[in-house]
Amino acid sequence: MSSLYLAAGLAGRTASLTSSAIRDLLALTARDDVISLAGGLPATDLIPIDRIAAAAEAVVRRPDAVQYCETSGHRTLRSVIAAREAHARGGVPVPVESVIVTHGSQQALTLLAQALIDPGAPVVVDEPAYTGALQVFSIAEARIESIPITDTGMDTDELERRLTAGLRPAVVHTVANFHNPRGVTMSEQRRRHLAALADRYGFWVIEDDPYGEICFDAMESGIEAPPLPIACHSDRVIRLSSASKILAPTLRVGWFVAPLGVCAAVELLKQGADLCGSSMTQLMAAEMLADTTWLDAHLTVLRREYGARATALTSALAAEFGARLTVSRPEGGMFAWASFRDGTDSSELLDSALDHGVAFVPGSAFASAAQYRHSLRLSFAGSTPSVLKEAVRRLGTAHSASARVL
Structure with a gap:
């Protein structure tokens, strides 16, 4: 963070704070002439405005909708989440008391840290x-250790080697389904392995899962949905999720499911942070999440549309760049990960890309390793297929212009 924002008298931890590269890009991409493939924003045109309005109308006159609620969240919503989580775990019951509702899943991650x-x-x-996890753990003054992620998720064999050599983490954080930024899904074998390591070495696993229900390839090509959650294999797993990606970010409804001791500690911290969340938006979320007939139909639309957008993006990239660029094939979520094979530095390319009206996030925003300076994350969720094709055309023009300068 620039010293412009730091004044005398601030706590020492603020000196090491840096702004998220993605959040900074949002300001640059607010221009009407820029097609943004940068932020992980759900498609505005797919947010169910009418259903949200109906949910608001349904709850706004309830006395408990306009009053404080429990710090842990409105029990109506917690009950709905507990039932949904039990379904995700193959029918294993989940106590309502193990659910804490937060102001988006980012607050959940912050409180857990x-x-x-x-x-x-x-x-x-x-x-x-x-990047949001990196920011949270930096603020918590943690010593961050990175484990490479492969096409089947975190390399748990490498993690085990480091544990054997003496590493003793307090927490292991991973995005197991449709990873941000890599887009990959952790295999069942690695989920079981990570859970076993947590039991053996006594660390907590934070299983961050905001995208798990956006599994569009299962609808189109018969590819299996993600394996059961890591939490099915160990009691040392805390699962995070959110309504932002499937309903609307503006609700600011996130949650986590954890052992009761963790919930009790976080509830005390949350009392000091905000007392409680919004009863109204929590009841709106509960009303929509509990309407399974509507929700299933809505998710079907999301999966179909995001699948079409992912295909449009990856096909356009293949046509524009050919062998110069390797591109992941998304099976769900919101992101594709690409890497240049011609030596292109994606951070340098970004300047040219913005000049040509397109934005992305360079790989260096997600890791310090030099190997990621040729990579970039592209979000396909927020644009229609035709706009995505135009974005790739602009990216190709920017790449050619950047290469001429070099």
């Missing part, structure tokens, strides 16, 4: 990693 991580404690993340 406060509850579980002492300053200087090691925390393991994927490499490349979700």
Whole structure:
């Protein structure tokens, strides 16, 4: 963070704070002439505005919708989440008391970091990693250790080698389904392995799962949905999720499911942070999530449309760049990961891309390793197929212009 924002008298931890590259890009991409493939924003045209309005109308006159609720969240919503989580775990019951509702899943991650991580404690993340997690763990003054992520998720064999050599993390954080930014899904074998390591070495696993229900390839090509959650294999797993990607970010409804001791600690921290969340938006979310007939139909639309957008993006990239660029094939979520094979530095390309009206996130925003400077994350969720094709055309023009300068 620039010293412009730091004044005398601030706590020492603020000196090491840096702004998220993705959040900074949002300001640059607010221009009407820029097609943004940068932010992980759900498609505005697919947000169910009419259903949200109906949910608001259904709850706004309830006395409990306009009053404070429990710090842990409105029990109506927690009950709905517990039932959905039990379904995700193959029918294993989930107590309502193990659900904490937060102001988006980012607050859940922040509170968990406060509850579980002492300053200087090691925390393991994927490499490349979700930038929001890196920011949270940096603020918690953790010592961040990165484990490479492969096409089948975090390399748990490498994690085991480091554990055997003496690494003792407080927390291991991973995005197991449709990873941000890599787009891959952790295999069942690695989920079981990670859970077994957590049991053996006594660390917590934070299983971050905002995208798990956007599994569009299962609809189109018969590819199996993601395996059962890591939490099915160990009691040392905390699962995070959110309504932002399937309903609307503006609801600011996130949650986590954890052992009761963790929930109790986080509830105390949350009392000091915000007392409680919004009863109204929590009841709106509960009303929509409990309407399974509507929700199933809505998710079917999301999966179909996001699948079409992912195909449009990856096909356009293949046509524009050919062998110069390797591109992941998304099976769900919101992101494709690409890497140049011709030596292109994606951070340098970004300047040219913005000049040509297109934005992405360079790989260096997600990891410090030099190998990621040729990579970039592209979000296909927010644009229609025709706009995505135009974005790739602009990216190709920017790449050619950048190469001429070099």
